[in-house]
Amino acid sequence: MADNTHDNADYSVINKAKMTLGHAPAGLYLPGIDETTRKEAVRLCARDYLEHHVFFNDRGFHNHLNHHLLSVFSLGAPAKRLQEVFDLNKEILLPSHSPMDVDITTENFTEYFSNERCYPNYVSFFQRELDAAGDNWKTVACDYFFDPRVFPLGMSGIFHPFIQFGYGLEFESKTIVATALAQTCVHSSTFKAMFSEHVFADICTGELDDDNHGQSLMQILDKMRQDPPSINMEFSTVPSSNSSITDAAERLATKYSKLWSVPTTKEGVSAKYHELLSVVALVYGSITRPGYKLLLHFAVMHCVTSAYFLPIYLDCLSIERQVQILKAHCAVVLATFAVHGSPELYITPEISSKDTHCAVSDIQNNVNNQWLDVFSEAIASNDMHVPKVVRALWRGSLLDSFPSKLSSDNDYRLPPPVNWLYLARITVDTIDFSSFRDPQEQTKEGKRFWTFGMVGHDKFWDTYPKE
Numbered sequence: 001m002a003d004n005t006h007d008n009a010d011y012s013v014i015n016k017a018k019m020t021l022g023h024a025p026a027g028l029y030l031p032g033i034d035e036t037t038r039k040e041a042v043r044l045c046a047r048d049y050l051e052h053h054v055f056f057n058d059r060g061f062h063n064h065l066n067h068h069l070l071s072v073f074s075l076g077a078p079a080k081r082l083q084e085v086f087d088l089n090k091e092i093l094l095p096s097h098s099p100m101d102v103d104i105t106t107e108n109f110t111e112y113f114s115n116e117r118c119y120p121n122y123v124s125f126f127q128r129e130l131d132a133a134g135d136n137w138k139t140v141a142c143d144y145f146f147d148p149r150v151f152p153l154g155m156s157g158i159f160h161p162f163i164q165f166g167y168g169l170e171f172e173s174k175t176i177v178a179t180a181l182a183q184t185c186v187h188s189s190t191f192k193a194m195f196s197e198h199v200f201a202d203i204c205t206g207e208l209d210d211d212n213h214g215q216s217l218m219q220i221l222d223k224m225r226q227d228p229p230s231i232n233m234e235f236s237t238v239p240s241s242n243s244s245i246t247d248a249a250e251r252l253a254t255k256y257s258k259l260w261s262v263p264t265t266k267e268g269v270s271a272k273y274h275e276l277l278s279v280v281a282l283v284y285g286s287i288t289r290p291g292y293k294l295l296l297h298f299a300v301m302h303c304v305t306s307a308y309f310l311p312i313y314l315d316c317l318s319i320e321r322q323v324q325i326l327k328a329h330c331a332v333v334l335a336t337f338a339v340h341g342s343p344e345l346y347i348t349p350e351i352s353s354k355d356t357h358c359a360v361s362d363i364q365n366n367v368n369n370q371w372l373d374v375f376s377e378a379i380a381s382n383d384m385h386v387p388k389v390v391r392a393l394w395r396g397s398l399l400d401s402f403p404s405k406l407s408s409d410n411d412y413r414l415p416p417p418v419n420w421l422y423l424a425r426i427t428v429d430t431i432d433f434s435s436f437r438d439p440q441e442q443t444k445e446g447k448r449f450w451t452f453g454m455v456g457h458d459k460f461w462d463t464y465p466k467e
Helices: 011-018 035-051 066-075 079-089 116-145 160-172 175-187 197-205 217-226 243-257 266-285 296-309 310-314 319-339 360-365 370-379 384-396 418-432 439-444 458-462
Strands: none
Touching: 011 035, 011 310, 011 418, 035 079, 035 175, 035 266, 066 079, 066 370, 066 384, 116 160, 116 175, 160 175, 160 296, 160 310, 197 319, 217 243, 217 266, 217 319, 243 319, 266 296, 266 310, 266 319, 266 384, 296 319, 296 384, 310 319, 310 439, 370 384, 370 418, 384 418
């Protein structure tokens, strides 16, 4: 295959890729973001689009380059660091593939699902569709994403197609959205049963209790943990690859996601989003058993980073689809929780202490703000996920009005307050592994990485290090 790399001084790649990046949301506009860094981010995203495949190996591991690049860009990374992020990621990526000899159209676009060789064909197809839509391209893109044949693929792969689509919407980039839809179509389905059309419709309808309202996520997690299929679930060192575990987890998630109701009102959707983000963050920071070394779980981390994009989706959707996307995200979160043993939560005072709300003006005008130190460390991290986690947790801090968003009935157990800054701090302090160096060497050096495994099962802790 011919070399398709481009020189760092070549800005023609921007037009070749039709790459654009709109302004990040005002709530995430930080010092350090200027036209120079924006132009570099556009150029490097264009190079990624032109030069690299959607997966970086034959096991379906996802290309994270533009995720990493745009997360550090939106945290205020200088142009030099943006180039470093690109150079680090490109070393582990596969080159872009030539298109297959097929013409994908609106009539046959479902015929090539899960065939990654057709990725460039799908990109071309969706670019044509979005270009033809003119100013209505976001609506057309969402119509494809929510197509019942496509949607199960979009909610697969621990949220990666969902996240890619979210970046495209956030930065108003038709090119990134086209790649996200293409990635979705060549993906395999993780939850075929749960997102089959009739089952997911049942999930969205929900099951109300005798008082005509659903149950809180904190209550649902407790009930899942006490359900016999959870209690009796076998142990596996790689639970996500054990079909008996994943099938049982999918059934549990289907059963319990019906109990979490989302009102079809703007206020109700907002309140339920706050609840979901808060609970996901609490699970992220609270599954280490007392007396053991702090762990941060890889799969749960993706629940956090994907939740960042939910408000961006909500801004583009009808109220019916807003309910669907919240219910779908919740269902995948519950399946992830169940696959890993429905772990007990150990919510410490540090995690549940009141966070100091940090408005954007506070960040821009106060050089002593502690978030700026966390942003700096996240930008410098060579773990491709750390800056995404920090960004998601900062969104939680910015939206730290959860108690006022959802009034509690006596039997609807709300989560406690979340110290978003504390969770961000333990993330940058704990994860010092590089995504781009030999894992065995780093383990010998004592570097800390994300934890995998069935943390809700006693056997996991038999070999996990104590403090």
